[in-house]
Amino acid sequence: MTERSAYHHGNLRRALLDATAAVIAERGVAGFGLREVARRAGVSHAAPAHHFGDATGLLTAFAVEGFTLLGTTLAAAPIEPHDPVLGVGIAYVRFAVDHRPHFEVMFRPDVVRAEDPALLAARATAIRPLTAGLRAAAVASGTPASPGDLEGVDLDAVALGAWAQVHGLAVLLLTGNIPDSGETVEALVRRVSTATDAAVLAWAAPTGRRRARPAVRS
């Protein structure tokens, strides 16, 4: 970025969004405020109102940016052959850890204009890869998937369950509810996914008849 005049900032919008991330990273969403953000951006305290109207406006824009970023991240996640959403899930939790300030605002409807069309659109686009991964897998497996249904499986419910699980992992991680095992986020998500699959396979057999097949991971 080239040197600008002291008066006109040049890209204050960008600077304010960056300052927002910095403030939230240091003090949490509760520590956020227009004056504090302006201070960090090296600008008068009334300047943010010019770009975003009010605090909610700034945070809404910040959340939109977060969802857009999440969308590209998830869309770029690799699809693993044995589990169509594992790659997306790993990317999701990584995003939450790597972009904590964004993530924390994105799911705080009390602090954002929750009905903002741009926000809703960005969110819908962002989470699409979760369902898309499942449908792609359905097609690839040779079973023409009627909408929302594959071999009798409610795909929407599966997608919601997968979303909930990775979202829960992200939230529990960020709130310090998962003891640090020293493993990477990727390893953690893989471990949970593998264990869950194994448990389902081990226990889904009708009661009374023990399964002959050992658990998948064996």
Place this chain on the structure above:
Amino acid sequence: MTERSAYHHGNLRRALLDATAAVIAERGVAGFGLREVARRAGVSHAAPAHHFGDATGLLTAFAVEGFTLLGTTLAAAPIEPHDPVLGVGIAYVRFAVDHRPHFEVMFRPDVVRAEDPALLAARATAIRPLTAGLRAAAVASGTPASPGDLEGVDLDAVALGAWAQVHGLAVLLLTGNIPDSGETVEALVRRVSTATDAAVLAWAAPTGRRRARPAVRS
């Protein structure tokens, strides 16, 4: 509660905790403040400090109450034969919806004395039924479970995955990220659980060999 003197409240601690729930229910955690809580409890604005020291103290006590309540709720949840944690999971999400103010504070380390021993103890006790359900199922199935391991399944990871999933569902519900389908919380959790199990069973087979067995729900 019998009529007390106007001066000595009698059970101000209780009243302040109740007022906290009311404030958060109406205005969210961000709208919480000692003066507002005192106002609702019909008491001077300096009174809360007598009982809780400061705002963080009050919210910490509120979170402890929440975890204690969650603990009794989960411990009382029925254990279903085919899924040792489904009952607990349903109870978990129900708790979040039924006691939203508590739930929102319980997982906000920025707003609570996160290292408070009473808080940590109450939390540990509360989530125990998640792992306990799995271990009980292991014993009941006749397999003496070596700690953390059942038929090669990492039980701790399964418990964490189950916790994450129901926590994620709760958070997504409370933040308005799950479209209202009109179904009860119980039905929603069951649907997700069933679909997930079915998907695992349908797709866990080695690639190339299609499963003969139809998906569980068929």
Place this chain on the structure above:
DNA sequence: TGTACATCAGTGAACGCGCGTTCACTGATGTAC
């Protein structure tokens, strides 16, 4: 049963703080001629 006193729960006035919002302004930039 009655009196004195210690304890402690709750009061209310005062303080300083950071916040969001408003508004007349100023300085830089771009465009018309």
Place this chain on the structure above:
DNA sequence: TGTACATCAGTGAACGCGCGTTCACTGATGTAC
């Protein structure tokens, strides 16, 4: 190329607000004698 002017980004002083905290206090309660 030069001048005038409109536009608009950002300023800074002022305001009112609700907050948390402090502190000397007052009123009720319980206990010792």
